[in-house]
Amino acid sequence: MLPVCGDHIHFIRDGVEGVIESIAPRTSLFYRSDVWKQKLIAANVTQVLGVIAPGIALDEMLLNRWIVAAKAAGCRFILVVNKSDLPEFKELRLRLEAYVHLGVHIAETSAVKNDTQNLVPFLDRERSLLIGQSGMGKSTLVNALIPEACAATKEVSDALDSGRHTTSAATLYPLPTPKQGWIIDSPGMRVFGLAHLSFDELTRAFVDIAPYAAQCQFHDCRHLQEPGCAVQEAVKTGRIHPKRLQLFHELIRERKEAESEQRMGKR
């Protein structure tokens, strides 16, 4: 087992270096996966903070993948809408009300203005993971929450000319006392595969689809064209957003593709 940010490890010091002896059992593991590899992101987190901001096109399918991934990992999901100081913020914020019924909490922030008061109440005693596309302000948020963190942000990387993604590895920062818990900053990501989730796991992770899936006429209903499909019916009557069912099918397809590629690879 390879260690990942957030792990509890036992290690033996050897001069200035150390050797990892063992990794304690994890309470959660947040990761993404495609056909060939799993990309571990963080262990032992209790909540995922997905960061979005105006000015960078919102990829709602990506956002929905994070929500599903958090649910599947047993984590609470908080949508952090950053850069509230920008004029385009209001328009973006209005589009997000639809997410509240998926159990998503929303916190508005302006990291550059040090305005994190809506987010702070969510953090104490929690182990949080910041995720989001590059440039949304994850590292700037860390610095606003924990001044001594000194996480590199875009301005710094521009000065050093270190490329597109400013943060290159996940880093854990303890919350300042008297708060307990920690927060992990992670590198920006544009794709988020969930090929590790089975049909049943995906069904459970779609909190809007799961209750209807239990009512389908056939217990192995795939919610495509089957008669008596309660999920399709709920889409027709506006109780499930069609984009959510579209994503569900997309994820099932990706899973199937991954399985068949792996079978071919093993031959």
Ligand SMILES: Nc1nc2c(ncn2[C@@H]2O[C@H](COP(=O)(O)OP(=O)(O)OP(=O)(O)O)[C@@H](O)[C@H]2O)c(=O)[nH]1
């Ligand atoms: N206007 C405004 N700009 C912000 C805010 N927060 C961050 N920024 C700016 O957005 C840019 C990107 O910030 P970063 O914190 O480096 O973004 P990141 O999400 O960590 O990016 P990666 O490390 O590449 O994933 C910087 O120029 C920040 O100054 C904010 O609240 N308002």
Ligand SMILES: [Mg+2]
């Ligand atoms: Mg960063």
Ligand SMILES: [Zn+2]
């Ligand atoms: Zn069905």
